[in-house]
Amino acid sequence: MSDVAEPAPSLARLGYSERWKALFAPMADDDFVPGRVMRIDRGIATVGTGAAVVAAEPAAHLVKTTGIGSRFAVGDWVALAMPETHERAIIEAILPRTSAFVRRQPGERETGQVVAANTDTIFIVQALAPRGPNLRRLERELVIAWDGGATPVVVLTKADLVSAADADAMREAVGAIAHGVDIQVVSGHTGQNISALRSYAEDDATIALFGASGVGKSTLVNRLVGADVQATREIRDSDGRGRHATVVREMIFLPDSGVIIDTPGMRALALWDADDGVSAAFPDIEEFAHACQFRDCTHTAEPGCAVLAAAETGELTDERLDSYQRLRKELEVSSARQNDKLRAEKKREDKIFSKAARRYWQSHPGQGGRD
Numbered sequence: 001m002s003d004v005a006e007p008a009p010s011l012a013r014l015g016y017s018e019r020w021k022a023l024f025a026p027m028a029d030d031d032f033v034p035g036r037v038m039r040i041d042r043g044i045a046t047v048g049t050g051a052a053v054v055a056a057e058p059a060a061h062l063v064k065t066t067g068i069g070s071r072f073a074v075g076d077w078v079a080l081a082m083p084e085t086h087e088r089a090i091i092e093a094i095l096p097r098t099s100a101f102v103r104r105q106p107g108e109r110e111t112g113q114v115v116a117a118n119t120d121t122i123f124i125v126q127a128l129a130p131r132g133p134n135l136r137r138l139e140r141e142l143v144i145a146w147d148g149g150a151t152p153v154v155v156l157t158k159a160d161l162v163s164a165a166d167a168d169a170m171r172e173a174v175g176a177i178a179h180g181v182d183i184q185v186v187s188g189h190t191g192q193n194i195s196a197l198r199s200y201a202e203d204d205a206t207i208a209l210f211g212a213s214g215v216g217k218s219t220l221v222n223r224l225v226g227a228d229v230q231a232t233r234e235i236r237d238s239d240g241r242g243r244h245a246t247v248v249r250e251m252i253f254l255p256d257s258g259v260i261i262d263t264p265g266m267r268a269l270a271l272w273d274a275d276d277g278v279s280a281a282f283p284d285i286e287e288f289a290h291a292c293q294f295r296d297c298t299h300t301a302e303p304g305c306a307v308l309a310a311a312e313t314g315e316l317t318d319e320r321l322d323s324y325q326r327l328r329k330e331l332e333v334s335s336a337r338q339n340d341k342l343r344a345e346k347k348r349e350d351k352i353f354s355k356a357a358r359r360y361w362q363s364h365p366g367q368g369g370r371d
């Protein structure tokens with residue numbers, strides 16, 4: 001066993017609540033200790049156990065299992081075995097999550113990827129400058145946040161680069177999309193409104209930051225911490241593209257209470273199984289939909305569709321309906337792909353089975369097999 005860092009944060013500081021205590025209790029007997037994944041680096045987790053901070057790797061049974069419940073993410077609570085003879089601790093189980101930010105695994109169509117787990121609040125960060133918030137991306141980010149069970153907050157940063165009037169106008173445009181969501185206009189450079197962000201960290205809460213590369217996530221972390229703990233991109237690039245400043249997902253402790261998970265900017269943000277998220281992100285459309293004639297109305301061409309009627313009268317804007325339809329369509333396509341994959345797997349299994357069966361009947365003639 002080797003310790004990675006010191007001093008170790010206490011379990012309370014890591015957010016170990018009654019819930020986690022209760023979930024962990026049945027495992028305490030097996031010489032496991034509870035811990036929280038603070039960082040992941042090339043498949044190796046850095047886990048805080050209260051007593052220590054240790055490097056850990058997943059047990060073989062987790063590696064063999066597919067599905068997002070068996071892939072650990074930053075923010076996960078885990079049961080660790082700490083074999084004396086072993087260089088690293090072993091993650092034996094991942095406790096059931098309260099929330100997860102899941103996107104489709106880039107480069108793979110049929111797998112979800114948990115970007116952060118067990119966060120109370122998600123700061124969806126967008127920059128007010130140079131181009132202003134990307135509303136299409138924001139819709140997608142909101143869907144994923146809602147779907148994963150954490151409360152999204154839209155953080156519009158770099159307010160120092162725009163006039164107050166422009167900031168107001170952009171905030172209003174965002175408000176038209178982000179229904180029922182707090183919107184905070186801040187600056188990582190001047191510190192404007194940072195105290196409002198700090199309030200989400202009360203009671204040892206966990207916050208995660210999401211947003212495109214260069215929007216200013218790590219700069220906000222440094223402001224919240226009050227020190228330059230995270231590297232930020234210092235080279236000025238006018239087109240906002242360029243290298244990622246942050247390369248790993250990592251939990252950072254805020255001064256008085258709470259932790260914040262900084263993440264590298266995500267370019268690809270494809271939806272994964274997020275039906276509930278779409279419903280939650282479009283409460284206005286769900287409201288109209290109650291009055292649709294058909295319960296399974298898709299709001300595309302059905303008679304008696306209350307959503308289309310609302311679009312007709314202008315109660316619902318065309319852009320809003322378009323966004324909704326676009327996201328639904330994307331989910332349909334991705335779930336059809338998942339089904340294809342399941343069908344293919346089933347077919348393969350059937351084939352293996354029928355081959356084995358055929359061999360069996362060949363060697364056991366006259367036992368009721370097909371003839």
Ligand SMILES: Nc1nc2c(ncn2[C@@H]2O[C@H](COP(=O)(O)OP(=O)(O)OP(=O)(O)O)[C@@H](O)[C@H]2O)c(=O)[nH]1
Nearest residue numbers: 158188189213214216217218219232233245246265
């Ligand atoms: N004027 C101004 N510049 C900012 C502000 N926040 C960040 N920046 C600048 O924007 C650039 C990117 O900031 P980062 O904090 O590194 O962005 P990031 O979102 O962490 O980027 P990745 O780690 O690549 O995902 C840096 O040059 C920052 O100095 C702000 O509030 N105002």
Ligand SMILES: [Mg+2]
Nearest residue numbers: 217218245246
């Ligand atoms: Mg960063």
Ligand SMILES: [Zn+2]
Nearest residue numbers: 292297299305
């Ligand atoms: Zn309808």
